[in-house]
Amino acid sequence: MSEDRYAAAAAGWATGAARVYGPLATQLVAATPHPLAGRRVLDAGAGTGLASAALRTVGARPVALDRSRPMLARDAPARPPAVVGALEALPLRDGAVDDAVAAFALNHVDEPVAALAELARVVRRGGAVLATVAAATTAHRAVRDRIDAVVADAGFTPPGWYAHLTTVQAPQLGSAPTMGAAARAAGLVVVDVTERPADVGVERAEDLVDYRLGQAHVAAWLAGLSAGERAALRRAALDAVAPVMAPYRPPVVTLVARTA
Template identity: 45%
Template sequence: MHHRDVSTSRDSYNAAAPAWQRGPAKLYDRLAEVLVDSCPGTLPGCRVLDLGAGTGAVSRAAGALGANVVAADAAWGMLAADRERRPPAVVADVAGLPFTGGVFDAVVGSFVFNHVAHPREGLAEAVRVTRPGGWVLASSFEADWTHPAKDIVDDAAARYGYAEPGWYADLKAETSVAFGTAGAIAVTLRAAGLVDVEVEERTVDASLRTAPELVAWRLGMAHLAPFIATLSPATQARLTRDATSAIGPDPSPLCPVVLLACGRRPR
């Protein structure tokens, strides 16, 4: 019998935080630093919203520069990770943020608007909570960028019974593609009410070079981590070994092509 998968991205992220911290966090921490550094305004002493905060990559990057950060994410499980060391956080959807207008100097959404079906509405909410003259920053992967480890690890997991969740298939085929070119992002930011919009395409060396690092990156992503957690430790170890040897001893390093976007709320 065919079962339609009904899990949502939020279910998956709620369950993914521990594996995310062991794998993808290294990549996303680096990408958050790059996005925060691209802010045209100064961040020390500013009120910054880390939107779609996950396990806090932007919170750490902006906090290190002296910003006062608040985090928001749809998935409580991601916000709860390492929470003793995190700034104040709220469970919230980008489509309806529980803040009054204009309270933040900057809103930073690192790899979140490529996850939502209606990025313009989410960005309009980000604009609403940004003060006039403040900045909204957003990043995404360039739609054509990929790395061989993605399919290799997904295929290895499929041999253990993994089936791609529906939300991830939609994200791959549509959502991330719609927010995956510089032109589309610029149009979306302007449609959300931002001015002085700029989008930079950049290749970032994420310092992930070995097969075990690449496997941990993939197995910690939200489409896979909840499935992996259902396997026994021995089976997880076998799948990890299979995926590692399928990647081989000399993989190409992880250097994603990312789009770094920013725009200003009109004064």
């Protein structure tokens, strides 16, 4: 299996990035075309389990899959059953689950149509496939970019995979038309595909900074700083963001599809 980009990210994801990705997971699950209560739902690219938690809240029976063992290990005793595996070759038989969600995971693969086809394969006939990715549009990121500038000034250089993610992988599904086309090419029936800013309730600079510093690309570098250096970095990021802070509305592409 290819490299684990999230090997050092579990704690930051669960305590920081979750401020944005938690509400987004809830919104993705709410987009379902049919009630999920009682249904077995694959949480593909589950990470620390934000979508699994949202699925449980609506009464579904999630099963989590991720290639990152440390992400799945986070709070594991309280989480649904999980398996280490790849989106590109799901270790499940055809029709094994009733539905599937993939929250901000399909943007990490080189061949998203093949990954969507895998989801289509393992979801039984008529089941839902729900997916989100970040939209490719960048205009909204001016405030968040201030955090990145502070981190860069402190000596951070992104790992090689981050450039591949942002310039090659993520743009493939980064708009409603490209997501819709990929889903159809994978044999799915598109019920709805949207691209719009999401209200995630992040209005304080603290929440935006902790979200951004909780993401995977900075995790290993942050772990190499002392506690004092991390605190100083966070203060500098807060100082940079506070004067211009506005409600964070990340543009999100959401796919609502079902298997044929």
